[in-house]
Amino acid sequence: MYYRLKSKDEPPTLATVISLCVGLSLDTLTAYHLIALAGYTCSRATGSTGSTPTSSRTVRT
Template identity: 95%
Template sequence: MGKISADGFERRFALASRPHGTWKDEINRLFEKRHVNSRTFGGYTELDETMYYRLKSKDEQPKLATVISLCVGLSLDTLTAYHLIALAGYALLPGNRLHLLYAYFIENSADLDINECNKFLQDFDYCKKGELLGSRPRK
């Protein structure tokens, strides 16, 4: 039997189109599933250790660039990434060039790291703190 199924599709599509749960619960689930801890977090996401603890324990809405850093850094599949974005209270808008670049990063996250994404963003003149990914000093 193949790796795809109608049931699998229905469950995954429902996850992306009707987000359920909370941002904090989903982050904690992802961190546990992927064995992400305060030491490994920064290596994946280029976010600092303080952000790791804030994401795990606070109910505040993260910035969109933080969510994208997680999606790319953890190489999340597209549906999981869009579910996480929705739980954080965002949607990537097709008419927004920065959002299209973020979507491109998500689609190609298995082959990218945060520093490559930031270089690409800078090539398109996105250089502000809220646009660039990660929070560590830029390389």
């Protein structure tokens, strides 16, 4: 699995990154940093009803 995560052809999915954060019991700031390293950004959306990655890989929380 490690080599699949290092692949530049196929970036890790958000579910994979979050699973790693939970599995490693990372604190919030470290988890946000890992999510950012994976190419996702977290932003607070007003009036949003869910998390939807967009073309820029933004995750609304």
